[in-house]
Amino acid sequence: MNGTQDPSASGADAPRRSDATRGAILAAARERFASDGYERATIRAIAKDAHIDPSMVMRYYRNKEGLFAAAVDIDLRLPDLTGANRRRDAGRILVEHFLDVWEDNEVLTALLRVGVTNPAGAERMQGILRDQLLPVARQACPDPEQAPWRSALMASQLLGLALTRYVLRMPPATGLARAEVVAWLAPTIQRYLTAPNP
Amino acid sequence: MNGTQDPSASGADAPRRSDATRGAILAAARERFASDGYERATIRAIAKDAHIDPSMVMRYYRNKEGLFAAAVDIDLRLPDLTGANRRRDAGRILVEHFLDVWEDNEVLTALLRVGVTNPAGAERMQGILRDQLLPVARQACPDPEQAPWRSALMASQLLGLALTRYVLRMPPATGLARAEVVAWLAPTIQRYLTAPNP
DNA sequence: GTCTATAATTCGATAGAC
DNA sequence: GTCTATCGAATTATAGAC
Numbered sequence: 001m002n003g004t005q006d007p008s009a010s011g012a013d014a015p016r017r018s019d020a021t022r023g024a025i026l027a028a029a030r031e032r033f034a035s036d037g038y039e040r041a042t043i044r045a046i047a048k049d050a051h052i053d054p055s056m057v058m059r060y061y062r063n064k065e066g067l068f069a070a071a072v073d074i075d076l077r078l079p080d081l082t083g084a085n086r087r088r089d090a091g092r093i094l095v096e097h098f099l100d101v102w103e104d105n106e107v108l109t110a111l112l113r114v115g116v117t118n119p120a121g122a123e124r125m126q127g128i129l130r131d132q133l134l135p136v137a138r139q140a141c142p143d144p145e146q147a148p149w150r151s152a153l154m155a156s157q158l159l160g161l162a163l164t165r166y167v168l169r170m171p172p173a174t175g176l177a178r179a180e181v182v183a184w185l186a187p188t189i190q191r192y193l194t195a196p197n198p
Numbered sequence: 199m200n201g202t203q204d205p206s207a208s209g210a211d212a213p214r215r216s217d218a219t220r221g222a223i224l225a226a227a228r229e230r231f232a233s234d235g236y237e238r239a240t241i242r243a244i245a246k247d248a249h250i251d252p253s254m255v256m257r258y259y260r261n262k263e264g265l266f267a268a269a270v271d272i273d274l275r276l277p278d279l280t281g282a283n284r285r286r287d288a289g290r291i292l293v294e295h296f297l298d299v300w301e302d303n304e305v306l307t308a309l310l311r312v313g314v315t316n317p318a319g320a321e322r323m324q325g326i327l328r329d330q331l332l333p334v335a336r337q338a339c340p341d342p343e344q345a346p347w348r349s350a351l352m353a354s355q356l357l358g359l360a361l362t363r364y365v366l367r368m369p370p371a372t373g374l375a376r377a378e379v380v381a382w383l384a385p386t387i388q389r390y391l392t393a394p395n396p
Numbered sequence: 397g398t399c400t401a402t403a404a405t406t407c408g409a410t411a412g413a414c
Numbered sequence: 415g416t417c418t419a420t421c422g423a424a425t426t427a428t429a430g431a432c
Contacts, residue, residue: 018415021415036315037235037237037314037315039235039237039238039315040237040315042406042407042408043407043408043409044406044407044408052416053416053417053418054408054409054417055409055410055416055417055418056415056416056417058408058409058410059415059416063408063409064408064409112314113314113315115366116235116310116311116314116315116361116365116366117234117235117237117238117311117314117315122365122366122367125366126366126368126369129368148369148370148373149370149373149374149378151370152362152368152370152371152373152374153374153382153383155358155362155368155371156355156358156359156361156362156363156371156383157354157355157358157386158358159358159361159362160353160354160355160356160357160358160359160361161354161358163314163354163357163358163361164350164353164354164357165354167314167320168313168314168320168323168324169320170324170327170350170353171324171346172346172347172349172350173350173353173354175346175347175350176347176350176351180347183396184351184390184396185351185354187389187396188355188386188389191385191386192382198381198382198385216397219397240424240425240426241425241426241427242424242425242426250398251398251399251400252399252426253398253399253400253427253428254397254398254399256426256427256428257397257398261426261427262426262427
């Protein structure tokens with residue numbers, strides 16, 4: 001899993017020639033998938049953005065599905081929440097981290113846009129949350145056995161924020177200052193993560 | 199704005215002949231838009247589901263966009279929250295109402311799926327929330343001037359729940375019992391609606 | 397009102413020259 | 415490695431017979 005940079009590190013294989021082209025394709029693909037969704041993001045348009053021939057995309061990524069899979073391979077790098085101090089501030093830390101990640105990472109917008117329409121995209125989004133948010137919940141919540149549904153509650157609020165603020169771009173949601181969002185959502189996340197069963 | 203029933207009431211015009219066909223088309227369109235999204239829901243498939251000819255769809259609704267607009271015209275019928283008792287329970291009432299509406303109404307799933315990809319769909323979803331959730335917030339929140347961003351916070355949690363539970367169908371989110379969802383989310387909504395500025 | 401036929405695009409994917 | 419040309423399929427939308 002790689003971030004948005006450094007195409008030479010995509011996967012465990014040895015670095016290939018002309019990774020510059022591959023990187024340009026992936027960057028263009030992320031933008032198109034993020035803004036248009038899976039169906040409307042055409043290989044032709046992506047290739048045009050990357051200033052290369054459409055057939056190159058097929059050559060490198062086999063088909064559209066392969067291109068998408070490569071474009072949304074991402075590591076959220078969720079912060080470590082072990083330690084009493086950080087566990088107390090887990091809500092604030094998580095909300096701030098999610099705002100950071102979403103604000104300058106179109107990969108997540110693409111993933112959400114596609115996950116809503118495409119079953120494979122939904123599966124991949126679930127996988128990322130399962131592999132990355134679930135362990136965090138296991139770390140910080142009172143009973144590790146409750147981690148699955150506690151992380152589901154957190155996901156509902158965090159993805160809902162992303163949906164209204166970054167995807168639908170609803171005016172009142174985009175108008176909220178970053179600090180206000182943190183102030184209102186941090187207690188919610190903290191409660192979903194650590195509060196006793198109501 | 200009509201609900202999912204009674205095609206003869208679609209719009210302010212006089213009832214037309216063969217509203218049965220129109221109703222069948224709208225029902226099929228809602229299902230297809232909900233399950234496939236805007237792009238993949240083809241007029242051909244919708245017509246086939248409704249057991250009519252594809253050209254009839256064009257005749258009745260002009261084009262695909264017109265069909266979608268007619269299919270997602272909906273009234274959420276949010277409950278009245280005036281009165282001290284109901285204002286205290288506003289969070290629980292709203293969460294329960296949203297669960298009711300989402301669980302047997304594929305229109306909202308369709309609207310969310312399309313709103314994420316299609317700008318016109320996003321606009322329509324914003325319109326519904328603005329016209330229906332905002333007044334509720336104005337009724338029940340301490341300062342009516344704060345209603346816009348308070349309703350945005352509520353929308354982020356409620357739409358996030360819908361996203362994870364009904365659209366992405368993430369296992370831990372779908373596994374939560376209705377009562378558990380209400381127990382966890384009601385305090386969140388209540389706080390977003392009535393808590394003083396943090 | 398209903399259906400057939402088809403126009404006009406557009407897409408993903410392939411084959412092959414250079 | 416790169417590009418041209420194109421196939422085959424699918425789509426929205428229209429025109430017109432019955």
